[in-house]
Amino acid sequence: LHMASKYLMDDLRSKLIRIVEQEWPLYLSDMEDQDRILEDEINCHEAFYAISRWPAHYIPEPAAAIALAEDFDIPSILPFAYYDLLRCSPGSNWDEEFSKSLKDVVFRFEVTKSGGKPARWDHLSAKSLLKMIRLQEYIEKQYDTQFQILRGKVFRCPAPRSECHKT
Numbered sequence: 001l002h003m004a005s006k007y008l009m010d011d012l013r014s015k016l017i018r019i020v021e022q023e024w025p026l027y028l029s030d031m032e033d034q035d036r037i038l039e040d041e042i043n044c045h046e047a048f049y050a051i052s053r054w055p056a057h058y059i060p061e062p063a064a065a066i067a068l069a070e071d072f073d074i075p076s077i078l079p080f081a082y083y084d085l086l087r088c089s090p091g092s093n094w095d096e097e098f099s100k101s102l103k104d105v106v107f108r109f110e111v112t113k114s115g116g117k118p119a120r121w122d123h124l125s126a127k128s129l130l131k132m133i134r135l136q137e138y139i140e141k142q143y144d145t146q147f148q149i150l151r152g153k154v155f156r157c158p159a160p161r162s163e164c165h166k167t
Contacts, residue, residue, distance in 0.1 A: 001072045017074055023060045024077040031080055060084070061094050063119040066128050085119060085132055086139070092118035 001020075004013035025031040062085035069077050097118040124132070 001068070005072060017072070020065070020068065020074060021076050024065065024080045026076075028080075028083075031083070061120055062088065063094075063121055063128075064123045067123040067125065070125070070128060082132060082135055084117075086136055088117045088119040090121065093122075094118040094120045 001013060001016050003009075004016060025034065060081075062081040065077055065081040066085065069075065069081065
């Protein structure tokens with residue numbers, strides 16, 4: 001993309017952008033379907049078989065995708081790349097996990113479980129990392145708000161309000 005942009009090869013640049021966009025879903029249901037397929041492959045077969053069917057290192061890595069999207073103006077992949085990044089473990093580095101796995105012949109990690117997937121954290125700019133932290137804070141607030149609303153509906157006291165809080 002860098003060379004295509006630098007030398008004004010617009011057709012090539014457009015084709016490369018389409019390839020990058022195809023790696024990321026357009027809808028949440030598409031991402032969930034992809035996750036379900038990966039989980040089935042990992043859970044239903046031995047690790048080697050799952051890796052040989054769908055190598056984990058071919059799964060799009062969100063931090064590098066975000067950096068690429070922001071550098072080359074590809075906003076279409078950002079929502080799901082950030083969503084996927086929120087599911088990554090801040091203490092787990094993609095390249096370190098991959099280099100360890102080459103020694104073990106297996107590169108397997110929890111793909112869809114919260115906090116299980118490694119990322120290339122050092123690819124994120126400070127601005128991108130701040131966006132991710134703000135997004136995480138927003139989601140946590142929404143979760144808390146929705147939980148409080150649900151809790152209020154589930155534990156609603158049928159007695160008059162003045163009698164509900166008497167102990």
